[in-house]
Amino acid sequence: MYKLNATAASLLGFLHEGPMSGWDLVTKAQTVIGDFWSLTPSQIYRELSSLATAGLVQAGEREQRDRRPFSITAEGRAAFAAWIIQEPSEETIRFPLLLSVSFGKYLPKEKLISFVRSQRSGHQQRLDGYRQQHSKLIAQHPTDPYALAILDFGLRYEEAVLSWIDSLTESFSTAEIRAAENEP
Amino acid sequence: MYKLNATAASLLGFLHEGPMSGWDLVTKAQTVIGDFWSLTPSQIYRELSSLATAGLVQAGEREQRDRRPFSITAEGRAAFAAWIIQEPSEETIRFPLLLSVSFGKYLPKEKLISFVRSQRSGHQQRLDGYRQQHSKLIAQHPTDPYALAILDFGLRYEEAVLSWIDSLTESFSTAEIRAAENEP
C-alpha cells in the first residue's frame, strides 16, 4: 500500500468533508493546520498529483477558472485510516531566534534586542488571532472539541513564547526592549 | 560569498571555541541546540565537507580513531559574522500529535488518549532534564545569560505542552488519561 506522508495524509483528511480543489485545500490546510504543520501551495499541488496517480484521490471535471475538484476514493479512505491510527512521532521545532540567542555573544546587544523585538509582534498578533477564534468557537453549539483543543495549544504556546520574550528583558537586555515596545 | 544555511552556520559558531572533530560537533550540537534545531550526524559530516570545500573550515591531521579536527578559517569567521547579523526567520513547528488531534474525529477515543499519554512522558522527562540543567547553571558564576535564556525557553515550552496535555483530560477524555498516568 502507498505510504503516506503526514502532509498528503492531511489532504486526504480534509477531503473526507467533500471534494475540494487544490486552492481550496491550500487555504483550508493553511488555516486549519498551518500553524503547527508548515506547508506550501507547491507541495499541495504536487501531493495531489501523486495521490491521483496512486488512485487515492480522483480529479473531477474542470470548472470555472480551471478549478479542478478532487475527491477521495475508497483506497484513499483506507490509506488515511491506516495512517491516522499510527502513533504520531515527536514534534520537530526549528527556531532560528533561539540560534541567535545561543550565539548571542557574537552579536551586538542592540541587534539581538531588535531581533527579539521584531519577533514579539508576530507572536502577539497570532495570540490575538487565537483569542478571537476562541471566543467564536465557544459561542458555537455544539463546540468542536478537537478544534478547541488545537486552538488551546496555540494559545498556551504563544503565551509561553511571549512571556519568555518579556523575561529576556530582565535577564540580559535591561530596560531596552520594554522601552522600545512603547514606540511605534 | 558562500551562502550559509543555519545548520552549517551553527557548526561554524561552535568552531569559534576551538578545533573540533565531526563527532565532537555532533554531540555539541545535539546537546546545545538539538532541542530546538534538529540535526543528524549525517548532516553534520556532509556540511563539514562542503564547508571544507568552500574553505570556511580546514581539516587537520588524523588523530587516534581517525578523528579529524576541523578548525574555522578567517573566511569561515567572516561568513559566520555575516550570517549571525541577519534577522532570524520565524520558527517552524511540525507537531504530529496536533494532526492526530485535528483529525480526532476519525480516531477511536482510546487511541487518541493513548497517543497523548505516551507523548506526555517524553515531555515530562525533558522538563525534568531542563530543571536539573537549570539548577546547575545558576549555581555557576558567572552564569552564561544566553545559555540560561534558551534553557528558560525550554522550561516554559515544556510546561506549556504538559499543561495543555493535562487540560485535554477535562475537554474530551474525562478521567481516562489521569487514571492511566498512575499506572506503570
Next chain:
DNA sequence: TAGAACATGTAACGGGTTACATGATTTG
C-alpha cells in the same frame, strides 16, 4: 573477550522551499 560506545563516513530518497510562468475573474 565480547559488547558497548566511539568515530567517520556514503548513498539514496523524499520532501520542503523558492522561483517562476500563466491566465481568469472580481472589484474599485
Next chain:
DNA sequence: CAAATCATGTAACCCGTTACATGTTCTA
C-alpha cells in the same frame, strides 16, 4: 480598465532523513 485576488501548476535546488558500511577503543 487596472489592480487585486483567485487559481493552477512546473522546475530546480537544498536539505533533512534513513539506511547502511566500516573500523577502533574502552570496559565489564
